Amino acid sequence: xxxxxxxxxxxxxxxxxxxxxxxxxxxxxxxxxxxxxxxxxxxxxxxxxxxxxxxxxxxxxxxxxxxxxxxxxxxxxxxxxxxxxxxxxxxxxxxxxxxxxxxxxxxxxxxxxxxxxxxxxxxxxxxxxxxxxxxxxxxxxxxxxxxxxxxxxxxxxxxxxxxxxxxxxxxxxxxxxxxxxxxxxxxxxxxxxxxxxxxxxxxxxxxxxxxxxxxxxxxxxxxxxxxxxxxxxxxxxxxxxxxxxxxxxxxxxxxxxxxxxxxxxxxxxxxxxxxxxxxxxxxxxxxxxxxx
Numbered sequence: 109x110x111x112x113x114x115x116x117x118x119x120x121x122x123x124x125x126x127x128x129x130x131x132x133x134x135x136x137x138x139x140x141x142x143x144x145x146x147x148x149x150x151x152x153x154x155x156x157x158x159x160x161x162x163x164x165x166x167x168x169x170x171x172x173x174x175x176x177x178x179x180x181x182x183x184x185x186x187x188x189x190x191x192x193x194x195x196x197x198x199x200x201x202x203x204x205x206x207x208x209x210x211x212x213x214x215x216x217x218x219x220x221x222x223x224x225x226x227x228x229x230x231x232x233x234x235x236x237x238x239x240x241x242x243x244x245x246x247x248x249x250x251x252x253x254x255x256x257x258x259x260x261x262x263x264x265x266x267x268x269x270x271x272x273x274x275x276x277x278x279x280x281x282x283x284x285x286x287x288x289x290x291x292x293x294x295x296x297x298x299x300x301x302x303x304x305x306x307x308x309x310x311x312x313x314x315x316x317x318x319x320x321x322x323x324x325x326x327x328x329x330x331x332x333x334x335x336x337x338x339x340x341x342x343x344x345x346x347x348x349x350x351x352x353x354x355x356x357x358x359x360x361x362x363x364x365x366x367x368x369x370x371x372x373x374x375x376x377x378x379x380x381x382x383x384x385x386x387x388x389x390x391x392x393x394x395x396x397x398x399x400x
Contacts, residue, residue, distance in 0.1 A: 186248025
């Protein structure tokens with residue numbers, strides 16, 4: 109467990125490993141949360157594209173030795189880091205994906221706050237009378253989303269991935285937790301679905317694609333996207349146009365960051381403060397984009 113009462117005089121060093129991550133709102137959220145708690149926080153972006161296992165191991169060894177309280181891990185390394193860590197929290201071990209690595213007494217322990225964060229974010233959209241949810245993408249974030257839905261007792265989870273073996277592996281992991289199945293196509297996943305979640309990077313700037321054809325969307329469903337750059341992805345814009353309820357990547361970004369911050373420090377940050385920091389980043393990015 110994290111040590112309680114992180115010393116205000118101590119600099120809190122955390123960061124993010126992934127690529128591309130220049131767009132990340134995590135530095136602003138974590139540093140603002142630290143400031144609000146009287147900590148001197150620095151959140152370092154560690155962007156290395158195409159790292160193999162040896163390269164990732166070198167980065168993690170640096171994290172271990174250089175005084176980091178921990179790091180977040182994002183695309184494309186959420187699964188690749190798993191065998192390189194000293195220990196895994198039960199949830200991360202169950203799904204084989206990590207987005208948060210805590211450094212404690214020289215040991216690196218992997219956690220997954222995408223799962224806890226998404227569960228907090230999506231709960232208001234779920235209907236008490238039953239839910240059939242299509243999850244597009246069975247990679248690191250798709251795994252976290254599917255596990256989050258299972259913890260919320262969604263018993264009809266349809267998983268589609270362009271690599272069927274990944275979808276099958278995820279469905280097998282979820283087998284003890286309820287009704288997940290592999291969908292043969294996006295159309296199959298969405299047939300009769302009450303919700304849709306994009307767990308792929310499709311739609312993240314500069315990509316302007318959609319993981320689902322607009323013709324499959326309708327006003328009797330909700331649509332969520334894990335992507336938050338841009339906040340309204342092409343998928344969400346199309347869903348809005350069809351009258352569907354939508355959830356942007358904002359809530360997932362804030363809640364997963366808050367849960368990670370608490371793991372790093374033992375202190376519960378203000379999600380309101382983190383949300384304000386997130387919104388400022390997105391507003392600045394939007395004004396830059398429109399000025400270009």
